[in-house]
Amino acid sequence: MTKKVLVLPGDGIGPEIVTQAVRVLDAVNEQFSLNIQHESALVGGAAYDETGSPLPETTLAKAKVADAILLGAVGGPKWDKLDMSVRPEKGLLGLRSNLDLFSNLRPAILYPQLADASSLKPEIVAGLDILIVRELTGGIYFGQPRGIRTLENGEREGFNTYVYNESEIRRIGRSAFEAARQRGKRVCSIDKSNVLEVTVLWKEVMEEVAKEYPDVQLSHMLVDNAAMQLVRAPKQFDVMVTGNMFGDILSDAAAMLTGSIGMLPSASLNAEGRGMYEPCHGSAPDIAGKGIANPLATILSVAMMLRYSLDAKDAADAIEAAVSKVLDLGLRTADIASKGCETVSTQAMGDAVLAAL
Amino acid sequence: MTKKVLVLPGDGIGPEIVTQAVRVLDAVNEQFSLNIQHESALVGGAAYDETGSPLPETTLAKAKVADAILLGAVGGPKWDKLDMSVRPEKGLLGLRSNLDLFSNLRPAILYPQLADASSLKPEIVAGLDILIVRELTGGIYFGQPRGIRTLENGEREGFNTYVYNESEIRRIGRSAFEAARQRGKRVCSIDKSNVLEVTVLWKEVMEEVAKEYPDVQLSHMLVDNAAMQLVRAPKQFDVMVTGNMFGDILSDAAAMLTGSIGMLPSASLNAEGRGMYEPCHGSAPDIAGKGIANPLATILSVAMMLRYSLDAKDAADAIEAAVSKVLDLGLRTADIASKGCETVSTQAMGDAVLAAL
Numbered sequence: 272m273t274k275k276v277l278v279l280p281g282d283g284i285g286p287e288i289v290t291q292a293v294r295v296l297d298a299v300n301e302q303f304s305l306n307i308q309h310e311s312a313l314v315g316g317a318a319y320d321e322t323g324s325p326l327p328e329t330t331l332a333k334a335k336v337a338d339a340i341l342l343g344a345v346g347g348p349k350w351d352k353l354d355m356s357v358r359p360e361k362g363l364l365g366l367r368s369n370l371d372l373f374s375n376l377r378p379a380i381l382y383p384q385l386a387d388a389s390s391l392k393p394e395i396v397a398g399l400d401i402l403i404v405r406e407l408t409g410g411i412y413f414g415q416p417r418g419i420r421t422l423e424n425g426e427r428e429g430f431n432t433y434v435y436n437e438s439e440i441r442r443i444g445r446s447a448f449e450a451a452r453q454r455g456k457r458v459c460s461i462d463k464s465n466v467l468e469v470t471v472l473w474k475e476v477m478e479e480v481a482k483e484y485p486d487v488q489l490s491h492m493l494v495d496n497a498a499m500q501l502v503r504a505p506k507q508f509d510v511m512v513t514g515n516m517f518g519d520i521l522s523d524a525a526a527m528l529t530g531s532i533g534m535l536p537s538a539s540l541n542a543e544g545r546g547m548y549e550p551c552h553g554s555a556p557d558i559a560g561k562g563i564a565n566p567l568a569t570i571l572s573v574a575m576m577l578r579y580s581l582d583a584k585d586a587a588d589a590i591e592a593a594v595s596k597v598l599d600l601g602l603r604t605a606d607i608a609s610k611g612c613e614t615v616s617t618q619a620m621g622d623a624v625l626a627a628l
Numbered sequence: 629m630t631k632k633v634l635v636l637p638g639d640g641i642g643p644e645i646v647t648q649a650v651r652v653l654d655a656v657n658e659q660f661s662l663n664i665q666h667e668s669a670l671v672g673g674a675a676y677d678e679t680g681s682p683l684p685e686t687t688l689a690k691a692k693v694a695d696a697i698l699l700g701a702v703g704g705p706k707w708d709k710l711d712m713s714v715r716p717e718k719g720l721l722g723l724r725s726n727l728d729l730f731s732n733l734r735p736a737i738l739y740p741q742l743a744d745a746s747s748l749k750p751e752i753v754a755g756l757d758i759l760i761v762r763e764l765t766g767g768i769y770f771g772q773p774r775g776i777r778t779l780e781n782g783e784r785e786g787f788n789t790y791v792y793n794e795s796e797i798r799r800i801g802r803s804a805f806e807a808a809r810q811r812g813k814r815v816c817s818i819d820k821s822n823v824l825e826v827t828v829l830w831k832e833v834m835e836e837v838a839k840e841y842p843d844v845q846l847s848h849m850l851v852d853n854a855a856m857q858l859v860r861a862p863k864q865f866d867v868m869v870t871g872n873m874f875g876d877i878l879s880d881a882a883a884m885l886t887g888s889i890g891m892l893p894s895a896s897l898n899a900e901g902r903g904m905y906e907p908c909h910g911s912a913p914d915i916a917g918k919g920i921a922n923p924l925a926t927i928l929s930v931a932m933m934l935r936y937s938l939d940a941k942d943a944a945d946a947i948e949a950a951v952s953k954v955l956d957l958g959l960r961t962a963d964i965a966s967k968g969c970e971t972v973s974t975q976a977m978g979d980a981v982l983a984a985l
C-alpha cells in the first residue's frame with residue numbers, strides 16, 4: 272500500500288533544510304522499499320504571498336489525506352506587520368488544530384559528539400535525554416474569547432483565554448504516560464496550581480490518569496520551579512507534560528540546554544498516531560538562503576515520522592545511525608561548529624548523511 | 629521623621645531568614661541613625677493557621693501605612709489542599725494587588741565569589757547582571773473571569789483570563805525604561821505576539837513608551853526565544869520587561885543561571901516608590917526549621933528597601949559591602965557550599981554580616 276507524505280517547506284531556512292530531508296526520505300524509501308509518495312504544498316508566509324492565506328484550502332485538503340506531514344518552519348519579519356489572522360504562524364496553528372494534532376513530543380537529547388555545544392557544564396548535561404509532551408491544540412493558544420477591544424474610557428485592552436476541559440487534559444496525560452512507559456517510567460506534570468484555576472483542574476486530572484498507569488510514577492512541579500530545575504539539574508526529568516503555552520517556553524529552554532537546537536526533531540500526533548513532523552527550531556530568517564542552516568533536525572524529523580506514522584522502524588534506525596556517523600566523522604554545520612571539526616554547508620551535510628546511509 | 633517597616637516573616641524558612649535580616653536592619657538603623665521602627669505581622673499559611681485568612685485585615689491595615697515591607701516567603705505543602713481562595717499565596721497576591729505594587733524588580737547577578745555555583749559554563753555567566761522587570765498586579769494572575777465550571781456534557785472546564793489594558797502596560801514600561809536609564813540603557817520586551825492578542829497590544833504600547841526615552845534602546849523577543857536565549861547567552865540582556873506570568877517563569881530561570889538563588893533579592897514597587905522587599909527564592913519547606921537556609925537574599929532585600937523606599941543609600945551600600953566581604957571570607961550556607969569554603973548556619977551567616985558591618 273502506498274503511503275502519502277505531504278511536504279511543507281514553509282519559510283526562511285525551511286525550503287533548504289526540507290530539500291535535504293526529502294533527499295534522505297527518498298533514499299530510505301528506495302533502500303527499504305517503503306512505497307512512500309510525497310508531494311509539496313504551500314504554508315505560512317510563502318502561502319500568504321502566493322494565495323493571501325497562510326493555510327490555503329488546497330494545502331489543508333492534502334494534509335487531511337496524508338499519512339504524515341513533514342514541515343520546515345514558518346514565519347519571518349517580512350510578515351510581522353500583517354494582521355494576526357493571516358500571519359504565517361496561523362498556517363501552522365491551523366494545521367495543528369484542523370488535524371487535531373494535540374500531542375506534541377519534543378525530545379531534548381544531548382548528542383555525545385556535541386557535548387561541548389551546550390552552555391551548561393558537561394556534568395550537568397552529559398547524557399541528557401528528556402521528553403517534553405506539550406498539549407498542542409488547546410489552552411491559551413486557542414481559547415475564546417480573545418482580541419483587543421476599546422474600553423468605555425477610550426483605552427484599549429488585550430485579552431486571551433486560558434482554558435482546558437477534562438477530556439483535553441486526559442488525552443494529553445495518556446500520551447505522556449504512554450511515552451513514559453517506553454522510557455524511564457516517570458512523568459512530571461507542570462502547572463501553576465497555586466495561582467491558576469485551569470491548572471488546578473489539570474493537576475487533578477493528571478492524578479486520575481496516573482491511576483491507569485500504576486507502573487509509571489507521577490510528580491507535579493510549578494512552572495516557575497520547572498524553569499529553574501531545567502537550568503539547575505535537567506537530568507532529574509524523564510517525561511514532562513504540560514499545556515500549550517508552558518510547553519512552548521519549557522521545551523525551547525530544554526532544547527537549548529543541549530546547545531544544539533539544530534539537532535532536535537519533534538512530532539505532533541493525533542489520536543490515531545497520524546502526525547506532523549518538524550524541527551524544534553524556527554525559520555531563522557537571518558541565515559535563510561545562505562546554505563548554512565543545519566538540516567539534521569529535519570532529517571531526524573523524517574526518522575521520527577517513519578517510526579511513529581509510517582511503520583518503518585528500520586528506516587528510522589538507519590537514518591539516526593547515519594546522522595550519528597556523520598557527527599562521528601567530525602562534520603558540523605555552522606550552528607554546531609567546533610574546534611577540530613569541519614564546518615560544512617546545508618547541502619554537504621545532506622550529502623554526508625546520504626553517503627552514510 | 630520616623631520610618632515604619634512592616635516585617636512579614638511568613639512560612640517555611642521565612643521566619644529564620646527574616647530574623648537575620650532584621651538584625652542587620654537594626655544594626656544599620658543604629659549605625660546610620662535612620663530612625664526606622666519595625667513591627668511584625670502574620671501573612672500566608674502562618675496567618676491562615678492563626679486567623680483563617682492568609683491576609684488578615686490587621687496585616688493589610690499595617691501594610692497600608694508602612695513605608696516599606698520586608699517579606700520572608702509564603703506557602704508549603706501543609707496548605708496545598710486548601711481552597712485557592714485561602715491558600716498562603718493569596719496573602720502575597722493580596723498584598724501586591726491591594727498596595728498596587730505593580731513593578732517587580734528582579735535582578736539576576738552573579739557574585740564573582742560564587743561563579744562556581746552556576747550550572748552554566750563560567751564564560752557564559754561571568755559578570756552576569758540583568759534586571760527583569762515583571763508586571764505584578766495584572767495579567768493572567770488577576771484576570772476575570774476565572775474558575776472551574778461544569779459544562780453541559782457534565783465535564784469540568786478550567787479557565788483563566790490573560791488581560792492587560794494600555795495604562796497597565798504603559799506604567800510597567802516606564803518602570804523598565806527608568807531602570808534601564810540607570811544601567812545599560814537597553815530594554816528587551818518579551819511577548820508572544822505571534823499568537824496572543826494581549827501581547828500584540830503589549831508590544832505596541834512598549835513602542836509608544838520607547839518614544840519617551842530616546843536614550844534607551846528597545847528590542848522585542850518572543851517568550852520562547854527569550855527562554856532559550858537566557859540559557860544560551862544571558863549576558864546579551866540588560867533590562868527585560870514582561871507580564872506577570874512570563875515574568876514569573878523567566879525571572880526564576882534567570883535567577884537560577886547564577887546558581888545561587890539564595891542570594892537574590894527583589895523589590896515590588898507602587899507608583900510612589902513604596903514597596904515590598906523579599907528574596908527571589910521560596911519558602912523551602914523541606915529545610916525549614918533546620919537553621920541552614922541562606923539569609924543573604926533577605927539581607928540584600930533590606931539593602932534594596934533602604935535604597936528604594938527609605939532613602940538610605942549609604943546604609944544600603946554598607947550592607948551590600950558587608951555581604952561581599954563575608955563571601956570573600958569564604959563563608960557559605962549549604963545551598964552555595966563550595967570546596968575550600970566554610971559551610972555555616974543561617975544564624976552564623978547573620979553574625980558574620982553583622983560583624984562585617
Ligand SMILES: CC(C)[C@H](C(=O)O)[C@@H](O)C(=O)O
Pocket residue numbers: 346360363364519822823852
Ligand atoms: C511559531 C509559533 C506559533 C510556534 C508556537 O508557539 O507553538 C512555535 O514557537 C513552536 O513552538 O512550534
Ligand SMILES: CC(C)[C@H](C(=O)O)[C@@H](O)C(=O)O
Pocket residue numbers: 465466495703717720721876
Ligand atoms: C508564590 C507565587 C504566588 C509567586 C508568584 O507566582 O508570583 C512566586 O512564584 C513569585 O514569583 O513571587
